[in-house]
Amino acid sequence: MKILISSHAFAPSVGGIETVSGLLAREFVALGHETKVVTQTESKEGKAEKGTFEILRRPSLWTLAEAIGWCDVYWQSNLSLRTLWPTAWMRKPVVITHHGSYCRPPVGLDLLQRMKHAVVERTRSVAVSQAVAACFRTESVIVPNPYDVEIFRLPPPERERKKELVFLGRLIAEKGVDLLLEALSRLRQADLRPGLTIIGDGPERRTLERHSVQLDLDHQVEFVGTRKDRELARLLQEHEVLVVPSRYDEPFGVVALEGIACGCVVIGSNGGGLPEAIGPCGVTFRNGDLESLTATLQNLLGDPEARSRLRAQAGEHLLRFQPRTVAQQYLSLFQSLL
Numbered sequence: 001m002k003i004l005i006s007s008h009a010f011a012p013s014v015g016g017i018e019t020v021s022g023l024l025a026r027e028f029v030a031l032g033h034e035t036k037v038v039t040q041t042e043s044k045e046g047k048a049e050k051g052t053f054e055i056l057r058r059p060s061l062w063t064l065a066e067a068i069g070w071c072d073v074y075w076q077s078n079l080s081l082r083t084l085w086p087t088a089w090m091r092k093p094v095v096i097t098h099h100g101s102y103c104r105p106p107v108g109l110d111l112l113q114r115m116k117h118a119v120v121e122r123t124r125s126v127a128v129s130q131a132v133a134a135c136f137r138t139e140s141v142i143v144p145n146p147y148d149v150e151i152f153r154l155p156p157p158e159r160e161r162k163k164e165l166v167f168l169g170r171l172i173a174e175k176g177v178d179l180l181l182e183a184l185s186r187l188r189q190a191d192l193r194p195g196l197t198i199i200g201d202g203p204e205r206r207t208l209e210r211h212s213v214q215l216d217l218d219h220q221v222e223f224v225g226t227r228k229d230r231e232l233a234r235l236l237q238e239h240e241v242l243v244v245p246s247r248y249d250e251p252f253g254v255v256a257l258e259g260i261a262c263g264c265v266v267i268g269s270n271g272g273g274l275p276e277a278i279g280p281c282g283v284t285f286r287n288g289d290l291e292s293l294t295a296t297l298q299n300l301l302g303d304p305e306a307r308s309r310l311r312a313q314a315g316e317h318l319l320r321f322q323p324r325t326v327a328q329q330y331l332s333l334f335q336s337l338l
Helices: 016-030 061-070 111-120 177-190 205-214 229-237 254-261 274-281 290-301 304-311 314-321 323-337
Strands: 002-006 034-039 054-057 073-077 094-098 124-127 163-168 196-199 221-225 239-244 265-269 282-285
Touching: 002 016, 002 061, 016 034, 016 073, 016 254, 016 323, 034 061, 054 061, 073 323, 094 111, 094 323, 124 323, 163 177, 163 229, 163 254, 177 196, 177 205, 177 290, 196 229, 205 221, 229 239, 229 254, 239 254, 239 290, 254 265, 254 274, 254 314, 265 274, 265 290, 265 304, 274 282, 274 304, 274 314, 282 290, 290 304, 314 323
Parallel strands: 002 034, 002 073, 034 054, 073 094, 094 124, 163 196, 163 239, 196 221, 239 265, 265 282
Antiparallel strands: none
């Protein structure tokens, strides 16, 4: 089968969609299918770091049309009208996976949002979670996102978890890091002073660093910036609990899978698809609720047996998020359209 993947963002850009698209492209190739990727992300690289698929970066209209003509199936990892329109007359099977960015219902004269929802209703639809599927009127196949099993895994038995809390994500207001800092401040009333490692960068970093100092948390909180691949995995392996305190409803949550695979128990907000990613390997709290987050942190930090019990369920939970398993679900769907 010849598979063309549209991923608006792709490596070397870093993010959830970039990770998922790259993992599945490699799996398609490993399973014997010719694969190309169309992206708007620029890079000097012509080939992917791993795998043997061609990457068409910011292609011309002619190059895009040629690629669509070449493929048997056109898979969009998130809807991109910019690269979809040639299929209107080329009549190729199209599958669109929704990661959540255009889930909200159209309001007023939001023509772009209305156009995207109209397209969703006329194509084969895949959602990464039940929460995302519920955003659309059309029925979607649920196929969860995978995580990188080669990088995110348990550490050797002799390596101890010497640190308590870790956050991983972009430092923007929606991710709720300020809420987590406030919760740490409140935990002092219960004589709890866990350390927190904040992995990631973004426009809110300096504001959050100042906020940490204002709360007298600078001796508990460490901002380490962006970490990737095995360096990131080693950091996660040193911690007991990964906290995902998003204020908004996360469509899914690959970060939760990465933490669980490295042996972390997860505390996450309960809106959207994040609870589906956490499964039985963590606990949730109400989005944006400081008291709920503080109580959840206090309970889990004070209960090592609960952490061990949650951690023990990781193996079975992670089976459905293996790249090979997810890739085979897509291939079955693609084949059904041919």
